[in-house]
Amino acid sequence: MSQKILVVDDEPDILNLTEKFLKLGGFEILTSSNAKEAMRIVEENYDDIDLILLDIMMPGRSGYSVLEEVKNNVKFKHILVVLFTVKSFNEDVQKGKKLGADAYITKPFSGKELLNRIKEILGNNH
């Protein structure tokens, strides 16, 4: 069975590109453009989701609130959470670390970089 990734980002271009690249890499993808919907998807699919690729800056609830909710719930905390961060924002990394983020991917990124990084984080070399 292929691994499942939930991608959460409010920018449609990033969501579409990320979905395309990760599908090419053989992953199953779920997408959401906001924190509220993302948590509903997690609630319904937590047994199935291996990793959440999570934007921080989104209208309404931020990515941090999703990270916090996932890592503070025994049902969800096995899911790896990878934050999308902007290179210059060291603050994001510090705050994310405190809240339990497993890894970071800095924007902008190439498809190849993204795929390699995700595979590395998931610990497989297929």
Ligand SMILES: [Mg+2]
């Ligand atoms: Mg955003």
